[in-house]
Amino acid sequence: MMHLVAPGGNPVIVSDGLAVPVDQWRPGDIIVQRHRLPIPNDAPTGEYQPFTGVYWLDTMERWPVEIDEKPAGDQIPLPVVMVKE
Numbered sequence: 001m002m003h004l005v006a007p008g009g010n011p012v013i014v015s016d017g018l019a020v021p022v023d024q025w026r027p028g029d030i031i032v033q034r035h036r037l038p039i040p041n042d043a044p045t046g047e048y049q050p051f052t053g054v055y056w057l058d059t060m061e062r063w064p065v066e067i068d069e070k071p072a073g074d075q076i077p078l079p080v081v082m083v084k085e
Contacts, residue, residue: 001053002035004081007046013037022057037081045083051075 004013015035025031037050053075055062062074 001055001075002033002037003051003075004037004039005049005051007044007048012039012043012048039081039083043083045085048081048083050078050081052078 001014001016003011003015006012015037018031018033020031039048053062053065055074065072065074065076067076
């Protein structure tokens with residue numbers, strides 16, 4: 001999943017769906033997923049935070065994330081995107 005969160009904390013874009021069924025995964029697979037995050041023309045200026053993560057489709061339960069071997073919730077923050085006038 002890829003979510004883009006506006007400066008106020010509200011999601012602006014939610015993009016989900018891997019299109020690679022789990023039963024086709026094999027050990028050692030590398031799965032690459034691309035997302036386009038078109039920021040609306042009327043989006044207010046400020047910092048927008050993209051987050052990525054993985055979840056089980058049948059339960060919608062997100063997979064836990066570790067950063068530097070420490071629990072870090074259920075999503076990974078990516079570099080901030082700045083929207084300017």
